[in-house]
Amino acid sequence: VNKAEYDSRRSSAAAVAAGHKLDALLVTGLPNVRYLTGFTGSNGAVLLLAGGGFILFTDPRYTIQAAQETGGRVVTTRKPLMDAAAAEAARRRIRKLGFEAQRIGFEAHERLRSKLPRAVELEPARGLVETLRARKSPAELELIRRSVEVNSRAYEAALRAIRPGKTSEADLAAEIEHRMRRLGAEKPAFETIVAGGEHAALPHAHPGKRKLGANELLLIDMGATLEGYASDMTRVVSVGRAPAEARRVYGAVLEAQLAAIDAVRAGATAGDVDRAARKVLRAKGLDRAFVHSTGHGLGLEIHETPRVGKGDKTRLEEGMAITIEPGAYLEGKLGVRIEDTVAVTRTGCEVLTPTPKDYREL
Ligand code: ZN
Ligand code: ZN
Numbered sequence: 001v002n003k004a005e006y007d008s009r010r011s012s013a014a015a016v017a018a019g020h021k022l023d024a025l026l027v028t029g030l031p032n033v034r035y036l037t038g039f040t041g042s043n044g045a046v047l048l049l050a051g052g053g054f055i056l057f058t059d060p061r062y063t064i065q066a067a068q069e070t071g072g073r074v075v076t077t078r079k080p081l082m083d084a085a086a087a088e089a090a091r092r093r094i095r096k097l098g099f100e101a102q103r104i105g106f107e108a109h110e111r112l113r114s115k116l117p118r119a120v121e122l123e124p125a126r127g128l129v130e131t132l133r134a135r136k137s138p139a140e141l142e143l144i145r146r147s148v149e150v151n152s153r154a155y156e157a158a159l160r161a162i163r164p165g166k167t168s169e170a171d172l173a174a175e176i177e178h179r180m181r182r183l184g185a186e187k188p189a190f191e192t193i194v195a196g197g198e199h200a201a202l203p204h205a206h207p208g209k210r211k212l213g214a215n216e217l218l219l220i221d222m223g224a225t226l227e228g229y230a231s232d233m234t235r236v237v238s239v240g241r242a243p244a245e246a247r248r249v250y251g252a253v254l255e256a257q258l259a260a261i262d263a264v265r266a267g268a269t270a271g272d273v274d275r276a277a278r279k280v281l282r283a284k285g286l287d288r289a290f291v292h293s294t295g296h297g298l299g300l301e302i303h304e305t306p307r308v309g310k311g312d313k314t315r316l317e318e319g320m321a322i323t324i325e326p327g328a329y330l331e332g333k334l335g336v337r338i339e340d341t342v343a344v345t346r347t348g349c350e351v352l353t354p355t356p357k358d359y360r361e362l
Pocket of ligand 1: 221222223232233234339
């Protein structure tokens with residue numbers, strides 16, 4: 001991501017802030033700070049002026065890094081960042097200051113209010129930068145594509161390490177994360193899920209000491225972070241010959257996933273895509289076993305706007321990156337989820353995930 005792109009992101013965000021009649025927006029969500037400035041530190045806030053300028057606040061640990069990453073004005077302070085942000089807003093005679101209602105802690109908000117002159121109006125803003133982030137630039141899509149590719153390669157390499165009866169879920173999760181890093185990822189995008197047999201009926205199972213058994217399904221949900229950008233994929237494989245029911249559920253979920261992918265296009269609502277998956281599972285008697293939404297946006301965070309859920313009215317736009325991941329979970333028996341990352345195009349979508357989805361026995 002080059003300097004011109006950061007400039008254009010900030011001018012888009014400043015225009016939206018101005019449209020909300022704000023003189024400035026105080027950005028406290030770290031992914032939003034990174035999106036607008038390139039700053040990757042763990043403590044930072046940005047005062048984005050409606051005119052387009054910005055000031056980054058951080059602490060002395062990041063003085064050098066912030067200057068290198070942002071090339072803009074950096075204020076470092078040993079005190080709470082809100083003190084410096086309030087002083088700057090006062091100095092610039094800001095009258096209406098937006099703050100990220102979903103991205104600020106209670107104490108930080110109190111601190112900000114107490115340090116600002118009485119006359120300054122604090123206005124809650126919600127999802128302002130997040131909405132801009134939903135639509136990815138070509139450079140961002142390229143980073144997501146690379147993240148997806150590294151993730152899929154790590155998956156293939158890790159599968160080869162499975163020894164039924166010997167390898168535990170935790171062993172395989174460690175192998176997956178090790179492979180990701182060896183292939184260039186900075187870290188996993190979230191805690192890797194490895195769940196065998198009945199354990200996979202918990203959609204967000206934690207990998208444990210359970211050994212991967214023969215003749216059961218194995219669910220793996222994994223994602224890498226590469227240059228800040230997340231990938232996300234779920235695959236289910238059969239270790240040996242799983243029971244016939246496993247095969248039937250797998251077939252149904254795959255059909256639902258393909259139907260949802262088929263429903264993706266610019267102009268469709270996220271709810272339309274969710275409905276396409278649900279319709280297939282209902283016909284198979286599995287709608288009540290599908291306990292989560294069909295997908296989510298991803299980018300600098302693993303879960304971003306839009307949510308691809310029941311009745312969601314958000315219109316999909318060209319350039320959005322979303323996951324498609326219907327599933328079915330049968331308590332005490334098994335769980336199946338199939339997840340790809342796709343990029344929305346004008347007429348449909350491009351499936352970025354290269355890993356095959358046919359029923360596979362190891
Ligand atoms: Zn996932
Ligand atoms: Zn996901």
